[in-house]
Amino acid sequence: MMGENSRTDIKIYLGLLVLLIVLLLLPTRLSITWTRTFAMVFLFIYWASAWNIIGGMAGEINFLHPIFIGAGAYSSTVLYINFGVSPWVGMFLGAAIAVVLGLVIGWICYRSGLPHLSFALICLGFSHIGEIIALEWDLLGGSRGLVIRPAPGLANMQFETISTYYYMGLGMAVLMVGICHWISRNKLGYYLKAIKHNETASAAIGIDTVRYRLLALAVSAFFCALGGTFYAQLVLYIDPHSAVSITAVISMILFCAIGGFGTVLGPVVGTLILMPIGEVVRLYVMTGFHLIIYGVLVIVVILLSPHGLVPWFQSRMKKTQEESPA
């Protein structure tokens, strides 16, 4: 059993390696538009994977991520615009703020043992409040948002060529997938799985559920916030609507759902399939139509393979291996 698993894994990792090489060479063949689109795709792989740690692995309907992304994007941008602090420094302050916010909100919610729905809604409530704070606070530019004046340079985390953003995004995505892989093979991952399966039972066998959920939330928040800074530097403009966006977290959940919740590769597969399709439809087929295609795809995938594409693929591979003579 174990052997078959690892053989499947080797195949998957070989495939990933090939994919990575292709992606590394791709910018030489891509137009600037598509290079930028892929930089955004990588960012979403990164974000979706980060969401997946708390959402997929621990099985929470967690909508707090607009706050984390916003904390990252706004902290680095405000520091950069007003005090000339490099985003490389500002991003860690943003991440720290996100972690603190996550821990405080998480601690309050987890301790009161809210059921799933209430938890999801309270997250939405907090995210909404976050958006309103961004709208209201003059330092954050209010509804007008903040424009970062272009000043390319490594210290400003701004690059002349879009392909640099592409590689940075790719690096972040690979790093994040690696971290998820590591977590899934470690105590934290196993505990999260147990909590997802049955929280009461996990508590009964001595897992400190609050502590591990908080840990997962903190990790997720930290990386989401770093991604927020990357987003701000890529778009060079943030406003409450785009940087504290509930739509963004809905997209992340969507990508995870298509790929497979709680799996390491789920967010990668889901994002890599949906985002480019959406972009092609948006640009070339019919504007406004891409969301209908998203919707139909989601429904079809959920009806046909309720656990997402990656688990479906894995079970098929296992089947073919069992059928073939060893």
Add this chain to the structure above:
Amino acid sequence: MDITIIAQALIQGLMLGAIYGLIGLGITMVYAITGLLNFAHGDFMAIAMYLCLALFTHFNMDPYLSSLIAVPALFVLGLMVYHFLFRRVLKAELLMVVQLTLGMVFIIESSLLLTFTADYESVPNILHAVRFSLGPLSVSGSYLATFLVGGGAGAALYWVLQKTDLGRQIRAISQNKDAATLMGINTTRIQMIVFALAIALLGLSGSLTTSILTMEPYMGLELTLFAFIVFVMGGVGNFLGTLVAGYLLGIADAMGSLFIGGHLGAMVPYGLFVLLLLFRPQGILGAK
């Protein structure tokens, strides 16, 4: 501040709250019987509203009259959605169901946009320009109608649940589905009917509010959020609680914009919700 101003704002908040409660009732019904969360809830109401708009534009039909078409139409739509989609995910993970309904949100909103464009629309009804006054206080006819129908719908639901066979079966299913099945209750049929009824209720809410709310294709998700908040605040699955929470939320909304105003005032309802959940996680009328 003048006491009549506060009283007037209070009345207005109550009226608005009735709408929230009415929308929330559907969520409560669906959850009580299937345990499912429908993120496309508000979008079904948007469909009903756009149906009224189309009937008004083409046949000059009053929205109140349109409800005679919208309610059965949405009932059938509900039956179909349940049969083709929801039935298949009853046992799936909660997150998957959330995703399925979010998929529906994408489809409905974009289709509405492509059919009706993004223009803001609203349709006046026969009571829209009627004003009822009591001393210095006054209330608009269409608000009052919604308020009364909302209360009536709540009472009717209560009566159905407590006094009819269907109600007993529903309660049996929501308490213990397996036991209900063993007792010979056709759970699938009941679930389907209740789901369709909840959607039909949105048909009614939609027809009632076309003159009050401004419609646009993306309005659904926000309505859903309000419905969820009301649903949880009232105590999950509690019909009376849903209505009460709706009123509370409406009043919080009115008081927030009266006393604080701006975006900060808009935070008041959410703040109330978060605080309430933290100190009373089971909701206003929920049992511990």
Add this chain to the structure above:
Amino acid sequence: MGKQILFVASLTMLLVAALGITPVVAVDPVKIGCHGAFTGKYAAYGMSTLHAVRYEVAKKNAEGGIKSLGGAKIQLIEMDNATNAKDSVANHERLGTNPAVLAVIGPCTTPMSQPVEPIAARYRLPTVHSITTLDKIFEHGNEYVFTVSVLASRYGATYASFMVAMHEKYGLTLNRITMAYPDNDYGISVVDGFKKGMKKAGFDKNIVLDLPFNWKSKDLSPIVLKIKAAKPDFHLQVAYFADGKLYHDACYNLGFHPWQVGGASGFNHPKLWKTLGEKIGGATIGNKKTFAYDMAAFDLPNAGRDAWTKGFTAKHPDITVEMNLLLGAMAARFVIEAIEKAGKRDRTAIAGALHSLTLEKDDPRDLAGTYKKPGPVWMRNGKPNSYGYIAQWEKGNGRWSKKTLFHPLMGMLAVPKAFR
């Protein structure tokens, strides 16, 4: 069967391709980008611009293309930003990095325009917005951004000078002035312009209520209650369409009908009548004490606009000619004219040509009729040298239409209903 279909299909495609290639084009087409919110929240605005731009481009091509470039045809590259900043930026960069694209019309609306301003600077891409009103965008010293719409601060200035004119000419008291506005960049810019204008006239001390409100609110009764409690002599209500509708509903419901001026869409949009109904509409926006900001003075003579309307309506009978459409057409015309004038495929030259465009008095190119001062179309930094009007709804022959009353540069143009 399948193979046959495939064969026929490929043959057809070959034919189509061959036919498409046969008319050999002597000159490369001139590429112009048009991007904006064609879907999403602001789709109504974006689509108006797109319709007008498509019409203008088709017309220019039918007339023989850009003459100074050897009759080069214009090719329009359309892109949707789905009302979000991220896609707006991506679109603008896509157009900016395509050297064949000489200029861009759009993104039409303020929130989508703001993030592309640095991109326009970076790629030296002439960018003409149609409905963008925010002053700030044009205050970075960027030579490549322009807007055709009247600026938000000018809205405010118009409100102020109208109130003062009503005071001076008709003796309305201005001891208690109130103002309510959406709690966002647009509302704040308008009110800033208004306060500045009032200060100049010495009335700024009389502003007794400064009330920002949440324009996404589902009910504005509390706001109206507050205004009513302040007992205004004259009220300024800055309103979009949806919140304007809610405001009028609430005013009617609470029996509050002060002297007031407001806008834009929440007071001047013809659709308000369908939305509010005759009775409420008549008591609120049709009230003799209510005035509306309006950019297009459709009742004033404007030969250019009438000609344009005739041409456009012949092609698109289903699209009503309204302000946003006219602004889109003006943006397209200015861009085309600048390319013609520059005479070369060079972005900087085209930006320069845009800056050097001028308008005469009552110029037929001024479709909206907002430029009342002869001279350059744009002041420094791409800010348009234009003002809007104040109008009032009047009923004649059973139909409601707007009568234009006032322009800041021309003063009172007609007598308000209340004083006839």
